[in-house]
Amino acid sequence: MAYQTGTPASPVDLLQKINTFLAANGWTSDKNVADGSGWETHLHNGAVYAHLCATVGSAAFAVQAVTGYALFLYLSDGFNGSALWNSQPTNPPFANGTTNAVGVGMNLSAGPFSAYYFFTDASNNNFVCVLEKTPGLFEYLAFGTSLKKCGTWTGGPYFLASSCGVFAANGAPTPNEAGYNATSYCPGAHDADPQGGAAAFVRCDSDSFVGKWIPIGDITDPNSGFTGRNGSSSVVGFQPPATSIARYAVGPYSAGSNPQPFQWMQTSVLDGRVNLLPVLWWVGRDGSTADAGGFSLIGSLPTIFFSNGVGNGFVPGAIYTIGSDNYMMFPTFAVLKV
Secondary structure (H helix, E strand, O other): OEEEEEOOOOHHHHHHHHHHHHHOOOOEEEEEEEEOOEEEEEEEEOOEEEEEEEEEEEOOOOOOOOOEEEEEEEEEOOOOOOOOHHHOOOOOOEOOOOOOEOOEEEEOOOOOOOEEEEEEOOOOOEEEEEEEEEOOEEEEEEEEOOOEEOOOOOEEEEEEEOEEOOOOOOOOOOOOOEOOOEOOOOOOOEOOOOOOOOOEEEEEOEOOEOOOEEEEOOOOOHHHOOOOOOEEEOOEOOOOOOOHHHHOOOOOOOOOOOOOOOOOOOEOOOOOOEOOEEEEEEEEOOOOOOOOOOEEEEEEEEEEEEOOOEOOOEOOOOEEEEOOEEEEEEOOEEEEEO
């Protein structure tokens, strides 16, 4: 496991620090160069390739609706040094019916930022970046070679961030919008981007849907991340899944019109102990829709857990120890730390 913290000066500086950290901890840096006024970085671990781009007043994805400051991410199965950042080869997540890559991002400013926190797990296969953009306002980005699988299925690589790639550079969000001018929802939450796009993806073969990426959420617009089939999460962001608990063999942590019943009652009022809930993901099966049954549990995020400990006895950055494991606490989640 590896951990690092510091103060990034700008989006480009943050991305350069990510490249240096990962290159020292199990990932190979394939390209790390200026891209216009921004920066692009490409790394791989085995057959999993991560593509990151820091924008400074420009666009990143071909389908991006807005331009501005952001850090963008998607994964694929290959790398071509002469290809554009958003056109890397071998099966990136494609917007349904197109050959346009889609992905995720963190909404940023010109900087500087309050702090970054980098984590890898014991295998160095899974990476988490938490950014304190301004004091008390947290965002994140994460990716890895495989979910912690439930059962046997083909695939496993995943990636996520605070925002959908098509919206991440939005410089004029509405007030108190999570992931933009307010702290983000828990990583991997269902419909984590309140603007309505996909903020997480998993590579999973699901019946006839083979060799493709599946967004986590009720996504319908290809440009916002719909790839042809949806997934979902036990952790709820701004709204619960369409049919709530009825669509799952094991239900989400929240039901009804607001994410209240179980998800937000995980800190003991008696002794301050905190439950860390795994972030479980499902994918749709053949014949399923966003509003019907037919979803199967595939696994959970390896190092990230839902928590409401911050504000209930813990502060951001506090260490919570359970047995031999240490977790760093952030608003709405915790990350396994060295």
